Amino acid sequence: MESFAFVNIFLYVAYLLVFLAALGAIVLPLVNALGNPKSLLKSVLGIAIIGVIYLVSWGVSGDEVTAVYTKFDITPTSSKVIGGVLITTYLLMGIAVLSIIYSEIRKIAN
Secondary structure, eight states, X not given: OHHHHHHHHHHHHHHHHHHHHHXXXXXXXXXXXXXOHHHHHHXXXXXXXXXXXXXXXXXXXXXXXXXXXHHTTOOHHHHHHHHHHHHHHHHHHHHHHHHHHHHHHXXXXX
């Protein structure tokens, strides 16, 4: 039983470390961005572009609900949101692959 006490303690320590790492990953770039507002503007622009891509994907996605969906209590609204997220993921993955290919071709050309 005593070994479980150590596991619980280490588990709470791990939770604390993950929380501190997440907090640092969010706060430190913001502190750095305040010193350089142009970089903050680029970040906001990137987030806005991803938001627009999601809104277009959400508008294109369907809201159909099949028998399998009803088993998991998925409504037409949640089906549309899930479809939008999936289409956004596919588009961003495609953009990333095309960017990698473009950068490699550009390196070869130089």
